[in-house]
Amino acid sequence: MSFTSNNKKKIALIDCNSFYVSCERLFNPKIKNVPVVVLSNNDGCVISRSTEAKKLGIKMGEPYFKVKELVKKNNVQIFSSNYSLYGDLSRRVMKVLKGFSDKIEIYSIDEAFIDLSHIKDENIEDYGKRIRERVLKWTGIPTSVGISCTKTLSKVANHVAKKNKTGVIFLKDNIDDVLKNFDISDIWGVGRQLSKLYIKNGINNAHKLKNISNSWVKKSTNVLGAKTVMELRGIPCINLETEETKRKSCCVSRSFGRKVESLDKLKESITTHCLNAAEKIRNDNQTTRSITVFIRTSPFDKNRKYYSNSLTIDLPVATNNSLELVKVAIEGLKKIYKYGYFYQKAGVILSKLSEAGEKNLNLLTPILENKSQTLMKAIDVTNAKYGRNVISVAQAGINNSWKMRREHSSKIDTASFDSLPKISV
DNA sequence: TCTGGGGTCCTAGGACCC
């Protein structure tokens, strides 16, 4: 067996540039060449920035209130996040990518790995360019393409491609110079803690990490750390996951627009989140056997005492019935609620999920279940048609004062014709 | 005044058993 570069894999990572910003720009040509920023839920943090906004020094993940002055001074365009729009555009992008290779792993809302091993080395950059051009033409979303023989290296390539004019980089041989200029904390799989550890040991770029001894990495980190090092050396350790798998847990949580003190308000939010989580797993034809409720005060408020607590309750019978789940969730909430705190966030997590068809071998499972399943289905269909939470339960409340802030929404809905751009000829 | 949300995987350590 020989290990020439010819039989090496070629993995491409296609990543949308400033994805959320690009989505907003699609429907608003006026913001094309100006600084634009998209905020997280509750208008809390900056989660997407245009190139112009990056140049102004606005950092990823920065709290919005800290950059408000900068935003005002430079007339930065601000948008609240609109996830149904981004999700819709993401599906369109992925559909185009599937036309280039059926071996595809949709890694996140704005990026995908595809296997291009069948393309010859000498043609691969052109192929990458074709991918970019088609995605741009068919969806309007700009992308960058990084290609190499492992996922970690194609991440590196993509990172470099973002700064390159052509937007496509193929990393094959003699990549040490690239790795020497690649910051340790920009490596996929190296987060805050690992960066700290590596820098303390004099490892401050990808090239140094690549040449570290196996025994040291295994001793000092864990299997994931060791895999990253192997991948930097061009030895694939992280497989392309082409099978679409269902989620193993489902979390719905939100920060409050205004701090919440009362148990009643917390009940409303937990009920709402629980209904949404139950609907999500029903959509995937799943049931849950465990529910966690959690509440917490703000970890940033130094003037008030911090309180955070959660409770996990195992269910005797797997279910996806909203009413059952809400009942259990509220019981849990009552146990962890403490009077006298200003709560900032609440949520539920459904775990131990399994396929709804799989029987839980409980002889006592009542036949009545069919009846409630019919009810759930009716609720889901109605909500899908007329908008989320049109049918709810009384405990969820209406017009809640704790609802999140969303002051900069573009209100674009790709399912509604009213918001489609108009062309005048 | 104002600091997101939703996931996955790994590991240390406790509980339990013989």
Place this chain on the structure above:
DNA sequence: TCTGGGGTCCTAGGACCC
């Protein structure tokens, strides 16, 4: 009086990702 040790399973918490 003498108070082991090894194995498995589970879970909470941490680290990472976007």
